[in-house]
Amino acid sequence: MPPRALSARRRPPSLRDVADLAGVSIKTVSNVVNDHPHVRGSTRDRVRAAILEIGYRPQVAARQLRTGASGIITLAVPSLTFSYFSDLSQQFIDEAQRRGQTVVLHSTSAGPEAERTVLEGFQRIFGDGVIFNPLFLAEEQLARMQRTTQPTVFIGEHLPETLPQGSDYARIDNRSAAYDATRHLLATGRRRLAFLGVIVSRRGQQPHSSGTLRRDGFLAALAEQGLPGGEDVIQAVEDWHRPHGFTGAEALLDRCPGLDGIVCANDDLAVGALAALRRRGLRVPEDVAVIGYDDTSDAPYASPPLTTISPDKAALARTALDLLTERIQGHDGPPRVIDTPYTLVVRESTAAPTEATTQER
Incomplete structure (x- = not known):
């Protein structure tokens, strides 16, 4: 068929x-599109040239009818304005591409209603399954749900002990990680520590569970050393975001x-705190x-380079995609x-006082 007639x-x-x-x-075109091996090389090249010339694209719906799967998954995260979620989303996209899957990103930054839409399978189910990081939904609502509307893997921390059927959970132990971070500071000789980052409840939303878990790890490390850990060392x-780290650090100081x-x-928050300390x-x-x-x-690249807990985002993406598949x-x-690993990455922002003085000289 001449290309002009097609256009x-x-x-x-x-x-x-x-x-x-x-x-x-x-049938031969279908075999080439689906990358079946038993097609002569010259024929495959001719078909691919024709596909490029007329701009053919396989239809997802047709593939789903034929195989029962579209190769598309939805990744629903609270917001891409947080560096963590944008970095994590890229890890999921890269890993999915290696598996021949496509990731559709969905932000639930609008709040509880947006998260309920994800939990209920959107208005019509799109793709094969969903990886979902809830933040605002009440844990009781998740606990009451008997079964998810589609295959689901939860990530994040805002989850009940009992999960719905049809779902799994890939997580990082936030309490343990914050405990290790605090122990690191104590090992450098610091004794007057504070925690910055519990999120206050607002607009009827649940408190940020990640912050609560990390605070609990911080307090556990202090208690182990017999150090004070009252409300005066916890900054909500x-x-x-960085401005909140700046104002929170000023309040602590x-x-x-x-x-x-x-x-x-x-x-x-830490980058904002560094700016507040410089200002003081x-x-x-x-x-x-x-x-x-x-x-x-x-x-x-912070000033100075920032010591931090490094969640293994690649391992989290692999684990979640394995479970969902x-x-x-x-x-x-x-x-x-399934728990996924993390590491403590030590940089200049927590050098022991004697080491910092030596480096300065």
Whole structure:
């Protein structure tokens, strides 16, 4: 079929159009599109040239009818304005592409209603399954749900002990990670520590569970050393962005004179805290050590480079996609909970006071 005749049509090009242009059967075109091995090389090249010439694209709906799967999954996260979620989303996209899958990103930044839409399967189910990081939904609502509407893997921390059937959970132990971060500061000789980053409840939303878990790990490390851990060393914030780290750190410095270490709930808060310390004329790490969480791309380039907890985002993406693929393929066992690793990445912002003085000289 001449390309000019095809361009006059309003409908998208079809398998038959490709077959006519390449001089082969529709079955041969289908075999090339689906990368079946038993196609002669010269024929495969001719079909691919025809596909490029007329702009044919396989239809997802047709593939789903034929195979029962579209190869599309939805990744629903609270917001891409947080460095952690944008970095994590890229890890999921890269890993899915290696598997021949496509990730559709969905932000639930609008709040509880947006998360309920995800949980209920959207208005019409799109793709094969969903990886979902809830933040605002009440844990009781998730606990009451008997079964998810489609294969689902939860990530994040805002989850009940009992998960719905049809779902799994890939997570990082936030409490343990914050405990290790605090122990690191204590090992450098700091004793007057504070935690920055519990999010206050607002608009009827649940408190940020990640911040609560990380606070609990911080307090556990202090208690182990017999150090005070009252409310005066816990700083609440409205959100986890840099301006909130700046104002939160200033509030801590006003309330806790002599403070020598701050454990921050994420790296954005820590970068804001570094700016507040500079404004007060305090040196990091000589006067006050600062540690973050997430190991975002900015952490090595902060001033000074930021010590942080580094969740293994690649391992989290692999684990979540493995679990989801098994669900899509028919696994219907009870919900599974898998812990993924993290590491403490030590940089200049927490050097021991004697080490920092030596480096300065």
